[in-house]
Amino acid sequence: MIGIIGGSGLNRIAELVTPRRVVMATPYGEPSAALTVGSLHGVEVVFLARHGDGHTIAPHRINYRANIWALHAQGVREVIAVTTVGGIREGLDPGALVAPDQIIDYTHGRESTFFDGVAQPLQHIDFTRPFHGPMRSRLLQAGAAAGEVLRDGGVYGATQGPRLETAAEIERMARDGADVVGMTGMPEAALAREIGIDYAMLCVVVNAAAGRGSNIEGVAMAEITAVAEAAMRRVAIILGGVAQRYGR
Numbered sequence: 001m002i003g004i005i006g007g008s009g010l011n012r013i014a015e016l017v018t019p020r021r022v023v024m025a026t027p028y029g030e031p032s033a034a035l036t037v038g039s040l041h042g043v044e045v046v047f048l049a050r051h052g053d054g055h056t057i058a059p060h061r062i063n064y065r066a067n068i069w070a071l072h073a074q075g076v077r078e079v080i081a082v083t084t085v086g087g088i089r090e091g092l093d094p095g096a097l098v099a100p101d102q103i104i105d106y107t108h109g110r111e112s113t114f115f116d117g118v119a120q121p122l123q124h125i126d127f128t129r130p131f132h133g134p135m136r137s138r139l140l141q142a143g144a145a146a147g148e149v150l151r152d153g154g155v156y157g158a159t160q161g162p163r164l165e166t167a168a169e170i171e172r173m174a175r176d177g178a179d180v181v182g183m184t185g186m187p188e189a190a191l192a193r194e195i196g197i198d199y200a201m202l203c204v205v206v207n208a209a210a211g212r213g214s215n216i217e218g219v220a221m222a223e224i225t226a227v228a229e230a231a232m233r234r235v236a237i238i239l240g241g242v243a244q245r246y247g248r
């Protein structure tokens with residue numbers, strides 16, 4: 001089954017047919033919200049709002065382990081994760097869409113593994129290529145079919161938040177090679193790999209990162225919300241295309 005994790009601006013998928021809510025308990029506590037199981041272009045999908053139904057859970061407070069565990073327990077073996085990001089690389093302006101192929105993790109203090117030696121014996125996973133190739137391909141195909149310019153590849157830098165970055169932090173991230181910056185890609189992607197879920201990410205650029213582009217003096221929060229809301233209609237069409245390509 002396909003799972004979709006929705007970020008800021010994507011708390012539900014209106015196109016889901018016969019949606020039903022499934023409340024899950026996990027060994028790691030409660031997921032961000034009930035799962036919504038429904039049909040998208042005839043394919044069964046499971047949706048989860050990463051920040052909760054009312055968008056109240058901050059990035060560093062999200063129970064990533066419970067979220068990924070619950071999706072897996074529901075039968076999900078592929079996840080498309082939608083995230084909103086700031087654009088670092090030139091040309092990644094608000095409204096741009098990116099399917100990243102790499103991650104740099106700047107987060108700290110998050111529960112970031114199932115293999116903590118308590119519930120599960122220690123195991124080291126390979127994470128050279130953090131995103132699943134065939135799923136990225138389906139995502140890119142769905143983007144093209146929707147007539148979107150969906151950038152193929154890029155480095156997602158995951159910051160701790162919830163504050164945005166300083167201009168110097170973004171400069172450093174640019175030197176590190178980060179193209180976009182968000183707060184929720186890690187540990188989510190790594191936990192998916194640990195539990196055996198194929199994972200790809202669709203990033204929506206909602207602002208120029210701190211100190212870049214029109215945001216030299218600061219980032220306007222109102223703009224972020226407006227861009228995110230407008231973009232999610234396009235995202236929903238792409239997600240429909242991914243569902244149509246499921247199993248191919």
Ligand code: HPA
Pocket residue numbers: 084085086087159164165181182183206207208209210
């Ligand atoms: N920084 C970090 N996370 C974000 C941003 C940003 O500029 N925009 C959206 N999520």
